[in-house]
Structures are given as structure tokens and as C-alpha cells.
Amino acid sequence: xxxxxxxxxxxxxxxxxxxxxxxxxxxxxxxxxxxxxxxxxxxxxxxxxxxxxxxxxxxxxxxxxxxxxxxxxxxxxxxxxxxxxxxxxxxxxxxxxxxx
Amino acid sequence: xxxxxxxxxxxxxxxxxxxxxxxxxxxxxxxxxxxxxxxxxxxxxxxxxxxxxxxxxxxxxxxxxxxxxxxxxxxxxxxxxxxxxxxxxxxxxxxxxxxxxxxxxxxxxxxxxxxxxxxxxxxxxxxxxxxxxxxxxxxxxxxxxxxxxxxxxxxxxxxxxxx
Amino acid sequence: xxxxxxxxxxxxxxxxxxxxxxxxxxxxxxxxxxxxxxxxxxxxxxxxxxxxxxxxxxxxxxxxxxxxxxxxxxxxxxxxxxxxxxxxxxxxxxxxxxxxxxxxxxxxxxxxxxxxxxxxxxxxxxxxxxxxxxxxxxxxxxxxxxxxxxxxxxxxxxxxxxxxxxxxxxxxxxxxxxxxxxxxxxxxxxxxxxxxxxxxxxxxxxxxxxxxxxxxxxxxxxxxxxxxxxxxxxxxxxxxxxxxxxxxxxxxxxxxxxxxxxxxxxxxxxxxxxxxxxxxxxxxxxxxxxxxxxxxxxxxxxxxxxxxxxxxxxxxxxxxxxxxxxxxxxxxxxxxx
Numbered sequence: 001x002x003x004x005x006x007x008x009x010x011x012x013x014x015x016x017x018x019x020x021x022x023x024x025x026x027x028x029x030x031x032x033x034x035x036x037x038x039x040x041x042x043x044x045x046x047x048x049x050x051x052x053x054x055x056x057x058x059x060x061x062x063x064x065x066x067x068x069x070x071x072x073x074x075x076x077x078x079x080x081x082x083x084x085x086x087x088x089x090x091x092x093x094x095x096x097x098x099x100x
Numbered sequence: 101x102x103x104x105x106x107x108x109x110x111x112x113x114x115x116x117x118x119x120x121x122x123x124x125x126x127x128x129x130x131x132x133x134x135x136x137x138x139x140x141x142x143x144x145x146x147x148x149x150x151x152x153x154x155x156x157x158x159x160x161x162x163x164x165x166x167x168x169x170x171x172x173x174x175x176x177x178x179x180x181x182x183x184x185x186x187x188x189x190x191x192x193x194x195x196x197x198x199x200x201x202x203x204x205x206x207x208x209x210x211x212x213x214x215x216x217x218x219x220x221x222x223x224x225x226x227x228x229x230x231x232x233x234x235x236x237x238x239x240x241x242x243x244x245x246x247x248x249x250x251x252x253x254x255x256x257x258x259x260x261x262x263x
Numbered sequence: 264x265x266x267x268x269x270x271x272x273x274x275x276x277x278x279x280x281x282x283x284x285x286x287x288x289x290x291x292x293x294x295x296x297x298x299x300x301x302x303x304x305x306x307x308x309x310x311x312x313x314x315x316x317x318x319x320x321x322x323x324x325x326x327x328x329x330x331x332x333x334x335x336x337x338x339x340x341x342x343x344x345x346x347x348x349x350x351x352x353x354x355x356x357x358x359x360x361x362x363x364x365x366x367x368x369x370x371x372x373x374x375x376x377x378x379x380x381x382x383x384x385x386x387x388x389x390x391x392x393x394x395x396x397x398x399x400x401x402x403x404x405x406x407x408x409x410x411x412x413x414x415x416x417x418x419x420x421x422x423x424x425x426x427x428x429x430x431x432x433x434x435x436x437x438x439x440x441x442x443x444x445x446x447x448x449x450x451x452x453x454x455x456x457x458x459x460x461x462x463x464x465x466x467x468x469x470x471x472x473x474x475x476x477x478x479x480x481x482x483x484x485x486x487x488x489x490x491x492x493x494x495x496x497x498x499x500x501x502x503x504x505x506x507x508x509x510x511x512x513x514x515x516x517x518x519x520x521x522x523x524x525x526x527x528x529x530x531x532x533x534x535x536x537x538x539x540x541x542x543x544x545x546x547x548x549x550x551x552x553x554x555x556x557x558x559x560x561x562x563x564x565x566x567x568x569x570x571x572x573x574x575x576x577x578x579x580x581x582x583x584x585x586x587x588x589x590x591x592x593x594x595x596x597x598x599x600x
Binding site for chain 2: 001002005006007008009010012013014016017018019020021023024025027029030032033034036037040043044047048050051056057059060062063064066067068069070071072073074075077078079080081082084090
């Protein structure tokens, strides 16, 4: 059987890859994809702990994370389309009208 | 045997996540994310959460990522241009910081729960999840339906031709 | 690990997979012949009957032709995606046969979420069409794949919701247990099939399955009159053959699920000597599938195509409320009985 901390380490690595992607990516859709990687890492942690403690609440909470991810992806992509219509580019560095 | 399968799915997941970051074209990043989701489903099956594994594929990889791929194809972007990149040096600060954070988290997690997983008392069957979802967590369940309604209205309003 | 890979269970599983895979490939090849012949007879012409007696060697000739064709790639096509898009369409179509029971103990594997696995791999097959259309770098495939992806994710909802009524009656997601819950007969001659409990769900399932597999009347994405050949316009040779096998595979998988959910799967009257009793369930299953495939091919030959806006309106404004109403009424009836 597989010890619990292997799953936790894998989840931490994936979460940090998501955070790194959030720093590095300049495309807005790339940022949204990095957020999805982070949410998936959290899902893995929930399910690993649910399996360790024998309670089902961890898996139920993954449902809610999934719903939130779906809602956020839908609204985020609608925003991306609206931004693209006005600006013709998806580079976040070009969305700097509010800069000093 | 199970360790081999775990390492296979873990390597696939980490490789797909790195590929999401590395690729220049955002469509390849989205496809790598789909590979990540499928390997997550494999890991869920190893953790005896088979209903959640299949739901992950149906909802996340089969609907949300289709939305992503659809929008990417609709906007028809070329590969990332290297334009206003005055903050390029932040990339070289970010990677060492992330590695440092990884080291801190791993140092904490290395010895947590290194005993093997207990024999599960409640399996990840649809019946168990449904029972818990509709008795203990009924209020969050209804609130998520409201959340989806709000997201639906928001998406429709934002994607209109004239706001 | 080595002792597992050479153990008897593993080798038996590999043998079952090879039998199912080989049988399915032959079945899909001859399904193309069946379709062409039936369509031809509806149109008062004989169809392919030159190659071999009754055209029985036509699929073999087609297969050889596909193998020997030149591998063309359009200019500016995304080479990696152009190569793997047919595979992304083919693998889910074949993967859903891993959980379908062909007889009392004849399935490759049995999971307790088997029905959802079929829907999961069905939802992954959208990518084969979307990427195939986009990677071809040409306008007709792009339009076709956009239309098809919108159509498939719209009808996936009605498809999944329409089977919830059956699941409430049977209380299980495993396909083997669903078949076993429809054993027996009332009054000695009416079988206990779910079609008598859920007729509306059956109609919704068949219509949604037609839309999911891109068959007429919902085959806007490959409409020959408008879009040359839809998302597989730029494909030729073995890649096109993979798309064709994927289409027949999806069709057969949805028909198998329809018989398992609504028509009792391999249940049927059992008679005769012992060796006949062993293979009779599989024969009943194959006969039921044959009836439904015949109905699908007849639908292809006779029904006109639905326009895109009519299709979206139908999927969201009519099918989805009817499927939800079916769930409500079924849950109410299950709760009070």
C-alpha cells in the first residue's frame, strides 16, 4: 500500500507548479489553466485524507471544489472573450490602463 | 505493483503540469491539462474514490476543458508574442522562490502519516457520497446551485456583443 | 510485479481483451457493409454486391485500400495534432466496450460505476472531433468541429439525465447488476424490461445518443451537402478509417447501453441442450443490438437533417426539461411505492 505522505508530496508539487505557472504565464488563459492545476492538487489532498480517515466528507468537498472550478472557468472565459474583443490581445502585461 | 502504478500516474501528472507551463501555444497547455486530469482520475481510483474519478473525467475533462479549448479555438491566437515583457526578470526570481516554498512544504510533510493508509470504512461508492451530500451537506449543495445560476448569468452578460 | 504480469488472472484478462477487440474490429468493418446495403435498398438500388458474394469481401477491400493510400498532410496543418486527433476519437470508442457485458460472465471487467465510465469516455471523444477540425487548417473542418462540439456537449446533458430514472429503479450503476435486475417475466410471457417503466427516458436516450454519435438527423458536422465532409475532410487513408471505426464504435456502444438499460441486455428465454444454453444469452444480446442498429441505419436513410439553430433549441428547450421532468416523476413514484 502507498503511504499517505506520498500523495501529499505529489499534491504539494502540483500545487507549486500551479503557483509557478501563475507567476510565469503571460497569457490570461494560461493563468486560468494554472489556477485549475492548483485546484486539482487540492482535490488530491482532500481525497487522500478522506481515504486515510475513512470519512466520506473529503470526497463530498471535492464536489464543491469542482462546482466552484466550473463556475469560475465559465465566468473567467467570458471575461477573456470580452477583453479580447476590446483589446485584440491576451497578454496580461498589455492590460495596464490602471497603472500609475 | 501498486507502487508502480502510483509512480506512473504521478510521473504523468507532474510531466503534464510542467508541460502546461512550458508550452508557448496555449492550446497545447490546455491539452496537457486534460492529461493531468486523466492522471488525477487514475490516482483517485488508487485511493478507492472511483465515483469521484469518473466524475472528474466527465465534468472537468469533458465539459470545462471543452469550454477552454472552444474559447482558445474561437479566439484563434498565435503562439505567445514576446512583446511588453519588461518584467522578465521576475521569472528568474519566481522559480527559486517556488523551489524554496517547495522545500519548506516538503520538510513539513516528509514524515506526516508515513504509516500506510487504514482500511477504509466507507468506500467511495455513489451511495455513500449521495447519502452524505443530501443529509449532512444539503445546505452547501443548494447554495452551489445558486452559485451556478449566478455564474451562468455572469457568463451570459459578459459574452454579449454589447455590454 | 513480474509475478502479477505472468499470473493467470492477468493473462485471462489479456485474452478477453484480445477477443473483444478482434471481434469488434471485424464487426465494425461489416457494419459499414450493412449500412451501405440497407441504405441502398431503401433507395431502390442494390448497393455493393460485386466484391465477393453479396459484397461480403467489400470491407476487406476497403481496409486494404485504406492501408495503401498515400499519407497526405495539408499545408500549415498542425502536424502533432493532425496525427493524434483520429486516435483521440478512436480510443474512447473502443474503451467503452471494456465494461459492456456480452453474456452472463462475459465482460472484460466489471466496475461499480461502469455506466459512468461509458459516459466519461463518450465525453472525451469530443476532443477527437474538435482537434481534428482545428488541426486541418481549413475552413470547412473548422466550422464543422465548432458545430459538433457545441452539439455534443449540449446533448450530453440530456443523455446523462435520461438514464437517471433507470438508475433510480435499479439502485446500481454497474452494468452487470442492471442486466440482472431485469431478469424474469410477469405472467410468464412479458419480460421485466425497463422499457415498460421508462418509455419517455428511452426516447430521450435514443435521440440524445443519435446526437452524441453524430448520426443523421443530427450529423450537421459531417453533412455531405454543406460542409464537404465535415471534420474529416482533410483526412485520408488509415486516419480516415480510424474516424470511421470510431463512429461505428460509438454507435454500437450506445446501442449496447440502450439494450442493457432498457431491454434487458442478454436476458431472454433459455431453451435447448446445455451447449445451446451457454451461448443463447449472447445470441439474444446480438439480436437486440442488430434490431437497434437496423433502426439507426433506417433513420439515416430516411430522415432529413436538422438545422443548427433548430438543433440547439431542441436540445436545450425541449429535451432537457423533458428529461428533468422524467426524473421528477420517477423519483416521486419511487418514493411513494
